[in-house]
Amino acid sequence: MKDERSQAEGVDLDLLVIVIDTKVGFSSRGVEDTFPFYRCLDSIEALANSHLAMSSNNIVCILGCHSTGNRFLYPSEDGIDYAKDIKQTDGRFETFSAINLSLKTEFLKLMNTDKGSSGDDRNVLDFPIAGTLTRALCYINRIAKSKKAVEKLKSRILVITNGGESAAQYMTFMNVFFTCQKNSVLLDACVIGEDSNLLQQGCDITGGIYIKIPQPSGLLEYLLWLFLPSIEERKNLNLPPPSKIDYRAACFCHRQLVEVGYVCSVCLSIFCRTSPVCVTCYSIFKGATMQQPKSKKKRALPPGLIR
Structure with missing residues (x-):
């Protein structure tokens, strides 16, 4: 049995x-x-x-x-x-x-x-x-x-x-x-x-x-x-107490441990500095694109003046 x-x-x-x-x-x-x-x-x-x-x-x-x-x-x-x-x-x-x-x-x-x-x-x-x-x-x-x-x-x-x-x-x-x-x-x-x-x-x-x-x-x-x-x-068992754990992540651009960084909202990649494009998923970050300057309107001249 x-x-x-x-x-x-x-x-x-x-x-x-x-x-x-x-x-x-x-x-x-x-x-x-x-x-x-x-x-x-x-x-x-x-x-x-x-x-x-x-x-x-x-x-x-x-x-x-x-x-x-x-x-x-x-x-x-x-x-x-x-x-x-x-x-x-x-x-x-x-x-x-x-x-x-x-x-x-x-x-x-x-x-x-x-x-x-x-x-x-x-x-x-x-x-x-x-x-x-x-x-x-x-x-x-x-x-x-x-x-x-x-x-x-x-x-x-x-x-x-x-x-x-x-x-x-x-x-x-x-x-x-x-x-x-x-x-x-x-x-x-x-x-x-x-x-x-x-x-x-x-x-x-x-x-x-x-x-x-x-x-x-x-x-x-x-x-x-x-x-x-x-x-x-x-x-x-009476195990030794755990030590302080460093949970710093490594950036994807320079492979260095960072405390504060930038995270891609699409693939969650971590970067130590700003970049216009994510090197992992190639997403374009919002606000990183170069905005074309608006063309100024030509002011109308007073009558009798020639440009």
Whole structure:
């Protein structure tokens, strides 16, 4: 009776998608001196293994974003099954060893994508996290469609980055945030370095957690404390208070965050200065057209005068 009741109610699946920014540990802020990137990978590996160990219904996916693109680190983007050839020798679960091998092997492939190309041949992205989040949503949608109707999928995305901003990807970020909100996907952010106003907005919109780590050496403790518990378990935790969120928008003309701007009444595009035509929908703003000066009427001359 208990098994039939659990099947009727459905099984809760917890999907955790981890997005790693390769700039962590390689920035010019001195982070690499005290926190090398391989320690970041070890902390993420521990988080993924702990998430799988919490329940047999948990699923994990790891994506890496680089200046030249993004790549699935686990599961393998090339379809390689790393757990197939792993033999249990140290008493550890084969899946844990497969995550370790896949994470480091696929990461090297991601870092080698920009080798052999230089100059203008390289497709360097200004802020590749926006595109990686879009790919993470596609993966969540694929997993949701592949599962049975009795299985309830609860998804969340964790972004690990060194912060920084790029208002050029403002619209992509906003589309990702509202898509997550519509599909009940929580967006969490763990920042090492500078604050990210856009990620703060996304975490607040989706109901996720945003935190800036004061010391990079404590990354593993923050990951296990804040981001390992499920959505329901977070309600029983004493979470850190939310910081002040900067909801400034980026203008469509110069891609800069502005406090006061001009909004198009047709497509709601934001501009930092006045313009006669909207660069997004090409609407002509009222009062921006050049008015032709009225021709003055010729005054009638008195009789006897010749013009």
